[in-house]
Amino acid sequence: KAGVTQTPRYLIKTRGQQVTLSCSPISGHRSVSWYQQTPGQGLQFLFEYFSETQRNKGNFPGRFSGRQFSNSRSEMNVSTLELGDSALYLCASSQGQGHTEAFFGQGTRLTVV
Amino acid sequence: GENVEQHPSTLSVQEGDSAVIKCTYSDSASNYFPWYKQELGKGPQLIIDIRSNVGEKKDQRIAVTLNKTAKHFSLHITETQPEDSAVYFCAARKGNTGFQKLVFGTGTRLLVSP
Numbered sequence: 001k002a003g004v005t006q007t008p009r010y011l012i013k014t015r016g017q018q019v020t021l022s023c024s025p026i027s028g029h030r031s032v033s034w035y036q037q038t039p040g041q042g043l044q045f046l047f048e049y050f051s052e053t054q055r056n057k058g059n060f061p062g063r064f065s066g067r068q069f070s071n072s073r074s075e076m077n078v079s080t081l082e083l084g085d086s087a088l089y090l091c092a093s094s095q096g097q098g099h100t101e102a103f104f105g106q107g108t109r110l111t112v113v
Numbered sequence: 114g115e116n117v118e119q120h121p122s123t124l125s126v127q128e129g130d131s132a133v134i135k136c137t138y139s140d141s142a143s144n145y146f147p148w149y150k151q152e153l154g155k156g157p158q159l160i161i162d163i164r165s166n167v168g169e170k171k172d173q174r175i176a177v178t179l180n181k182t183a184k185h186f187s188l189h190i191t192e193t194q195p196e197d198s199a200v201y202f203c204a205a206r207k208g209n210t211g212f213q214k215l216v217f218g219t220g221t222r223l224l225v226s227p
Binding site for chain 2: 056
C-alpha cells in the first residue's frame with residue numbers, strides 16, 4: 001500500500017508570492033491534516049479536511065487555506081508569503097471516522113527568500 | 114487549549130541502554146497519545162500509541178505508559194541501537210469522532226552511541 005505522498009519535496013519562493021502544496025493520502029483514507037514544522041515553534045496544526053469539508057482549524061492567519069477533492073487528495077495554499085512561512089509542511093492521512101492513527105508524508109520544505 | 118510538555122530535549126545513551134522520554138498534557142479530555150519518530154529529512158513515523166482506557170502498551174523493544182491521574186505518559190525504549198537515533202515526538206488528541214488535531218510536544222533528540 002502506498003504511503004502519503006507530498007509534492008513538491010522542495011520549494012523556493014519569494015516574499016509576496018503564493019504557493020500551493022499537494023498531498024495524496026493513503027488509499028481509502030478520507031481525512032487529511034496539515035501541520036507546519038519549524039525549529040522555533042515545533043509541529044503546529046494548520047487544518048483538517050474530511051470528505052471535502054474543513055472540520056478543524058488551527059491558529060494560523062487567513063493567508064493559509066486548503067481544500068480537499070472528492071478523491072481525498074488535498075492542497076494547501078499560502079498567499080502573500082512571508083519569510084516566517086519558511087518551514088517543513090507536513091500532511092497526515094487517517095481513515096477519519098473513529099480511527100485515530102495518523103500517518104505522515106515526507107513533507108514539503110518551503111523556503112521563502 | 115491543550116499543551117504538551119516533553120522532557121528531556123536531548124538524551125544520549127550507550128547502545129544497549131534503556132531510554133525514557135516523558136510527556137505531560139494539560140487537557141483531561143485528551144484520550145489518544147501517539148509517539149512519532151522523525152529521522153533527518155523524513156516525516157514523522159508513528160511508532161506506538163495508547164488510548165486513555167489502557168495503562169500500558171508494548172511492542173517489542175518499545176513501550177508506552179499512561180497515568181491519567183497525573184496526566185503523564187512516557188516512552189520506554191529498551192536495548193537501544195544506533196538506528197534508534199532520531200527525534201521523538203509525543204502528541205495528544207481529544208475527542209472520539211476521529212478529528213485529527215494532534216498537539217505535539219517539543220521533541221526529544223535521542224543519540225545512541227555504539
